[in-house]
Amino acid sequence: MTEYADLILSGGTVVSETTSFEADVAIKDGHIVAVGEAAAMPSAAETVSVAGLHLLPGAIDMHVHFREPGYTHKEDWGTGTSAAAMGGVTTVFEMPNTNPPTRSATEMKAKQVAAEKACVDFGLYGLLAEDNIDELQGLIEAGANAFKCFMGNTFGNLPSPSTGAMLEGFEILAKTGHRISLHAETASIMALRQQKLQAAGCNYPLHHVAARPDIVAVEAVARAAHLAEWTGARIHVLHISSAAELIPLADAKRRGVDITGETCPCYLLLNTSDYDRLGSVIRVNPPVREAQDSAGLWDALLSGVVDMIATDHAPHLPEEKRKDIIWEADCGFPGVETQMPLMLTQVAEGRMSLEHYVKISAVSPAKSFGLWPVKGRIGVGAHADIAVVDLNRKETIKAERLHSRGKITPFEDVETTGAPVHTLVRGAFVQRDRSLVTGMAGHGRQVTDIQQMPEPAPKNADRFLSSVLAGKSL
Ligand SMILES: [Zn+2]
Numbered sequence: 456m457t458e459y460a461d462l463i464l465s466g467g468t469v470v471s472e473t474t475s476f477e478a479d480v481a482i483k484d485g486h487i488v489a490v491g492e493a494a495a496m497p498s499a500a501e502t503v504s505v506a507g508l509h510l511l512p513g514a515i516d517m518h519v520h521f522r523e524p525g526y527t528h529k530e531d532w533g534t535g536t537s538a539a540a541m542g543g544v545t546t547v548f549e550m551p552n553t554n555p556p557t558r559s560a561t562e563m564k565a566k567q568v569a570a571e572k573a574c575v576d577f578g579l580y581g582l583l584a585e586d587n588i589d590e591l592q593g594l595i596e597a598g599a600n601a602f603k604c605f606m607g608n609t610f611g612n613l614p615s616p617s618t619g620a621m622l623e624g625f626e627i628l629a630k631t632g633h634r635i636s637l638h639a640e641t642a643s644i645m646a647l648r649q650q651k652l653q654a655a656g657c658n659y660p661l662h663h664v665a666a667r668p669d670i671v672a673v674e675a676v677a678r679a680a681h682l683a684e685w686t687g688a689r690i691h692v693l694h695i696s697s698a699a700e701l702i703p704l705a706d707a708k709r710r711g712v713d714i715t716g717e718t719c720p721c722y723l724l725l726n727t728s729d730y731d732r733l734g735s736v737i738r739v740n741p742p743v744r745e746a747q748d749s750a751g752l753w754d755a756l757l758s759g760v761v762d763m764i765a766t767d768h769a770p771h772l773p774e775e776k777r778k779d780i781i782w783e784a785d786c787g788f789p790g791v792e793t794q795m796p797l798m799l800t801q802v803a804e805g806r807m808s809l810e811h812y813v814k815i816s817a818v819s820p821a822k823s824f825g826l827w828p829v830k831g832r833i834g835v836g837a838h839a840d841i842a843v844v845d846l847n848r849k850e851t852i853k854a855e856r857l858h859s860r861g862k863i864t865p866f867e868d869v870e871t872t873g874a875p876v877h878t879l880v881r882g883a884f885v886q887r888d889r890s891l892v893t894g895m896a897g898h899g900r901q902v903t904d905i906q907q908m909p910e911p912a913p914k915n916a917d918r919f920l921s922s923v924l925a926g927k928s929l
Pocket of ligand 1: 520550768769
C-alpha cells in the first residue's frame with residue numbers, strides 16, 4: 456500500500472468494460488496505486504473532486520494522421536495531440552503517409568523527433584510498401600509499433616504493394632509479431648472505375664461512392680485474411696465502412712486468423728442521404744455508404760465482429776475540402792476530438808452501454824496492440840490515463856472551435872450529450888475543465904517501452920521466401 460500519493464480523484468464512478476462502481480482513484484508517479492473507498496486511500500498532495508462524473512480509461516485511437524513531417528499546414532504533432540487531449544484520447548497510433556513517408560529507420564527517427572511535442576502518448580506506424588521490404592527490420596529496431604499497408608490509395612498517393620510484396624512483408628512480420636493495419640480497398644478496381652467516371656464527366660459527391668463499391672473492401676479483406684492465415688501474421692482492418700466486408704472478417708475470425716477490425720463514427724452516423732447536404736466535405740476513403748451498411752456496422756460493433764472504434768483523424772484545410780468537382784476534394788476530416796462526444800451521445804440515446812463504449816474505445820485497442828494491462832483500464836498498476844466524463848454535458852460541434860488545424864467537419868452543428876471534462880495522461884492533466892492545459896507539450900511518450908505483443912506465431916515458415924533463399928527447404 457502506497458502511503459503517499461500525488462493525486463486522488465475522489466467521488467467519481469469508475470467504468471470498466473464489464474461494470475461501473477463508485478470509487479476514489481489514487482495516482483503516484485503516473486501510475487494508479489489504489490482504487491476503492493475513500494477511507495482506503497493514501498494521503499495525497501492534491502485531491503480533486505470528480506463527484507457526479509465518470510472515470511473512463513482514456514480512449515486509445517489506433518488511427519490518426521498528424522501530417523508531420525510534410526503537411527504541417529493541415530496538422531502537426533502539437534495541434535494533433537492537443538485535439539486528442541480535448542477529446543479524451545490519451546494514446547494515438549499515427550500513420551506513415553507523411554512526406555517523406557515513414558518507410559525506413561531514417562524517417563522513423565525523424566518522426567520521433569517531430570513527435571517530441573506531443574502531449575498524449577503515441578505509437579508510430581511504419582510503412583509496408585512494394586519497395587521497402589528490406590527496411591522492415593530497421594523500422595522495427597527504430598521503434599515501429601505496428602505497420603500500415605495501403606492496399607488502396609488515399610492521401611499521399613503511396614503506391615499500393617502487389618500481393619507478392621504483401622506476402623513477403625507478412626512473412627517477415629509474422630516472425631516478429633507486429634500487427635499490420637490495412638487500408639483494405641483494392642486499388643486496381645478503384646483506379647479503373649474512377650478514371651472512367653472522370654472521363655465521362657461524373658463529378659458529383661456520390662460518384663466517389665460509385666468509384667469504390669463495397670466489393671473493393673470485400674476483395675481486399677478476404678485477400679489479406681488469406682495471406683495472414685497462411686503466414687500467421689497479425690492483421691487489423693482499418694475504417695470498416697460496409698456491411699459486406701464483415702462477412703470475410705467474421706469468416707477469418709472463425710478460421711482462427713489473428714484479425715481485428717475498427718470502424719469510425721462517420722460510418723456509423725452518416726450515410727448516402729447526407730451527401731447532398733454535406734457536398735464534398737463528406738469525401739473520405741473508404742466512402743460513407745448506405746444506411747444498411749451503418750446498420751450492419753452497429754450490429755457488428757455490438758456483437759464483437761468489429762472490435763473497436765477509431766477515428767481516421769485526417770485533417771485538411773476547409774479550402775482543400777470544399778470543391779465543385781468531387782475528385783479534387785481531399786479525403787478525410789478531423790475526428791480525434793469529436794469521437795468521444797459523438798459516441799457518448801449514442802450511449803445517452805441507449806444505443807450502447809457505457810461499459811461497451813469502454814471496451815471498444817480503450818480495452819480492445821489496448822489488447823490488440825499489446826498495450827494491455829498497462830493501458831486501457833483503470834486499475835492498480837496501470838498508467839493513469841483517464842478521461843473524466845460528464846455524461847450530461849451538452850455541447851454543439853463547431854469546426855472553428857476544434858483544436859485541429861483542419862477546421863472542417865461533417866458533424867458541424869451536431870448536438871452532443873456527454874463530453875470529457877478532464878483528460879489525464881500518466882497522472883497529469885492535459886485537459887482540465889474543457890480547456891487545454893498549457894505547458895504539456897512534450898509530456899507524451901512513445902509506447903514502445905510498454906508494448907508487449909504475444910509471442911509471434913508464424914505458419915509455413917519453412918516455405919517463406921527467406922527460408923527458400925537460404926536453402927533451408929526444397
Ligand atoms: Zn487513415
